[in-house]
Amino acid sequence: MQNHDNTNNIDTWTIVKLLSWSTSYFESHKIDSPRSTSEILLSHALGLKRIDLYLRFDQPLAANELSLFKQFLKRRIENEPVAYITGKKGFWSHEFHVSKDTLIPRPDTECIVEEVIEYIGRIKNEKQKILELGTGTGAIILSIAADCKGDFYASDLSKGALDIAKKNANELGINVNFFEGSWFEPFEGESFLNSFDVIISNPPYIPTGDINGLAPEINKFEPLSALDGGDDGLDDLKHIIDKAPLYLKKKGQLYLEMGFDQGDALKEYATQKKCFSDISVIKDFGGNPRVTSMTLS
């Protein structure tokens, strides 16, 4: 690419040539999925759908398009995740805006969405009142709200994350009541006590000492406040288990995403509270324990 720049021969960079060159470039920098990464970033630089690249293989790039694509390449080589470069991430059945203030929604998290949608589908009577704590982009609550009837509430400590969640809700035309604050604090008023049928959370659950060892895509770019769950990773999960009985209706359900090795500890913690029944650990698509669910007795 440099040779072409140096000779000012930029008009020879067609889509097909650039895809081939950038794929090799990503390969040489050990970037995952080099071809699809090239396609996603080039289509984003050109404001095209990915499929359209294939219909315009011989189209030359304008200087400004080439310059934008080069900036994207540089950002990805410096480990910035593709979703932060494009500002979007697909999850469940929709595309969500993401920003530096939000965690990028993970495919593993579709497990909790699937469980809650199935549960709500089984409860055929009145509209359910559903709360998500630590909503980030809103991917969980909005995916559920798009598929189910109910009254939906969500909160986050981060105003920046809530701004993105609200933008996603507006674009999807989904009504969710958003609150800013720490875990249950925004819901301390009378009207919320023992009022929710379902409470869901994917809180930070990575042990503090493990954060430095995570991939740079995660520990250099994703918000620490979305990752760090304290010494054993269980601080926020335990806090939510402690407080949820105040806000759940009798027979209400609590669903918590957790690390694959945290199921036994959470089950034991919830059991010794003596107010929950049906405490279960649910596996994700890859067969890893991913969600703990429990019913308020």
Ligand SMILES: C[S@@+](CC[C@H](N)C(=O)[O-])C[C@H]1O[C@@H](n2cnc3c(N)ncnc32)[C@H](O)[C@@H]1O
């Ligand atoms: C692991 S991320 C999950 C984000 C999103 N629900 C998802 O699954 O993609 C945890 C979220 O909890 C939020 N959070 C962290 N501490 C919090 C607190 N004390 N109260 C409320 N939200 C908190 C973070 O800002 C972040 O959005």
